[in-house]
Amino acid sequence: MSADSTRYYLRFRLYHRILHIMVIVSFLGLALTGMSLKFSDVEWGRLLSWLLGGPFSCRILHRFFAVVTFLYFGLHLVWIVRSMLKNGFKRTFWGPESMMPQPKDILQLYQNVKHFLGLGPAPKFDRYTYWEKFDYLAVFWGVVIIGFTGLVLWFPLLFAKLLPGIWINAAIIVHSDEALLAVGFIFTIHFFNTHLRPEKFPMDKVIFTGRVTEEELKNERPEEYKRLAETGGLEKIETGEPRHWVYTVAKVGGFAAVIIGVIMIVLIIWSIVFR
Amino acid sequence: MERMASHPACPDLVSRKRSALLFLLTCLVFASQGAFALSKEATACMACHSDAAIAPLVEVGKMDASIHGSFDCSLCHPGATSQPHDAATVKANCASCHADAEVAYAKGVHGKATAGGDKAAATCVSCHGEAHSILPAKDPDSTIYHANLPTTCGQCHSKGKLPKSTDQNVNNAFDLYTDSIHGKATMKSGLLVSANCSDCHGAHDILPKDDPASPVNRANVPTTCGKCHVDVLRDWESSSHAAAFKAGNGNSPVCTDCHVAHTVSHVDSPKDVNALMSACSNCHKTEFGTYRDSFHGEVTAIGDLRTATCSSCHGAHLVLPASDPRSPTSPERIVSTCQKCHDGATASFTDYRPHAEPRDASKFPQLHAVYLFMTTLLVAVFAFFGLHTLLWLLHSLRTGEGRKKKEGRDVR
DSSP states (O other), X not given: OOGGGOOEEEOSOHHHHHHHHHHHHHHHXXXXXXXXXXXXXXXXXHHHHHHTTSHHHHHHXXXXXXXXXXXXXXXXXXXXXXXXXXXXXXXXXXXXXXXXXXXXXXXXXXXXXXXXXXSSOOOOOOSSOHHXXXXXXXXXXXXXXXHHHHHHHHSHHHHHHHSOTHHHHHHHHHHHHHHHHHHHIIIIIIIIIIIISTTTTTOOTXXXXXXXXXXXXXXXXXXXHHHHHHHTHHHHHEEOOOOHHHHHHHHHHHHHHXXXXXXXXXHHHHHHHHO | OGGGGSOOXXXXXXXXXXXXXXXXXXXXXXXXXXXXXXXXXXXXXXXXXXXXXXXXXXOHHHHHHSTTTTSOHHHHOGGGGSXXXXXXXXXXXXXGTOHHHHHHHHHSHHHHHHHTXXXXXXXXXXXXXXXXXXXXXXXXXXXXXXXXXXXXHHTTSSTTTSOTTSOHHHHTHXXXXXXXXXXXXXXXXXXXXXXXXXXXXXXXXXXXXXXXXXXXXXXXXXXXXXXXXXXXXXXXXXXXXXXXXXXXXTTSOOHHHHSOTTTOOOTXXXXXXXXXXXXXXTTOHHHHHHHHHSHHHHHHHHTOOSSOOHHHHHOSSSOOOTTSTTSTTSTTXXXXXXHXXXXXXXXXXXXXXXXOOTTOTTXXXXXXXXXXXXXXXXXXXXXXXXXXXXXXXXXXXXXXXXXXHHHHSOOO
């Protein structure tokens, strides 16, 4: 297929692309500064902390990235409200354009596992696959849980006025374990599902460019393609090819993030197994 | 000027006049240099022994300035009055005057080694200097002057001097001591109240530390250190550590268990603090583990001392159980203890458990429930998606879907 005839469709708007960049930057920042403390009993944790200026410098950086997190979370809530006002409650929280898990997702999970085992065809995915919805909800839940417990640890005296101090202990367990879950999940499962699996290796740049080719849309999300073709939605999202600099920045920045994440998760797993 | 009275005899002089003149001149010269005051007998001995050809050479000036300067030679060398004499017959015996020192020396490690035939073991002159130039201990040039003693002991007790088999703490004592707070104060600052070797070990009767009579025996260490550190000793005496120690718990710490003897230093560097806390962890293993799991312990592990260490909350020398109202961790005092760092800490804030162990269901049931929930969540998510990912990977590799799709993809 020649480059001229390649058709591009817009999958992610600029707003969402920017929010995802905020997620990447703040998540990596929080992971590095937080894990340097959690793994202060092993050499790489202390080295990492030292590189970042020591534990009290990490504390300032951690809180800065926490503020970025609260900011993107707030901006995302604004988007949900906007969607509710524009598209209505039902379209926002149900149907093919919603991030809400639905019976069809359970079915497609079942079909996909069967497909992996060579027992059936690949399910026909729509705009969001079940694993993408899980990624999204995991981050949503993660921000709420880690964010809230993080605030407890940021303002322990204030929270101790509302609840007994032992809740601070509980907040520490939840904050730390949920962070381990988030870091572990993003740097292994999310990275594999989205970037590192053979079909996409080394990475899928759609979250930075926002654009997919017609071929990709047809193959990976046949239901969405069919639905849009039938309702005339395809023309509405047709767009030009991604700008060259965006593509380059996505390649370099995205890959750097993946590398940092992979190195970190290797060190974390190694420390948990061998400590 | 009393010493001036004994004028050195001069057999060459024949004229009384010349003699008187010379005497005056001599007095003048000697007065300007500090007079020699050798006895008549000594002066006679010096006729030979001031010459390097006839050993031993006795330097008149040094002999005269020494604490033994006015003595007759025969006091120490009774065998030297007859001529001719050899080294064996004139051998000096310090014990003829210093009987008490001799008795003490015979009891100590050096005396025993000498008696056992160890030629390298310290004798009187090893520490007090060459026999004819021994100075009073208070003289700043004396080898046993407070600030000089470590260097004197260090002649043997420093790296590489003693046989390799010797205990390193004995072997390298001088090198360790010079870097310690006692060593720096004594040797660099000339602080005479700072401990030198003999303050802790004694002098003539130095005993090995496993001897119950040794001042550095574990049982005697608190009293020995307490000679100078009076307040610290008083605090320790009232602590749970002292109570346990006196009750026969040999593991309960004395001074040297936390402050390592020769290297003792100000506990201010992260390295020192962590070393000290690891001394606490020798017995308080569980508590140290939970401390390291907490924010306080994680920060100090990295090497930053702005968070609490063991002693920040428990005190250092006056360690008491929380049930004792005097303890900083007692319900009576815990709020003010936390307030040392956490301005505005309340009773509710102090309900935070710095040593919580969520894995312990009996002590911390609520935290254990939280811990179980989180662990289950982690295991479930990773197990489910781990398997999902594995199946996906195997499928992709088996069908070669990766290659197929990549070829058809727009690769710029």
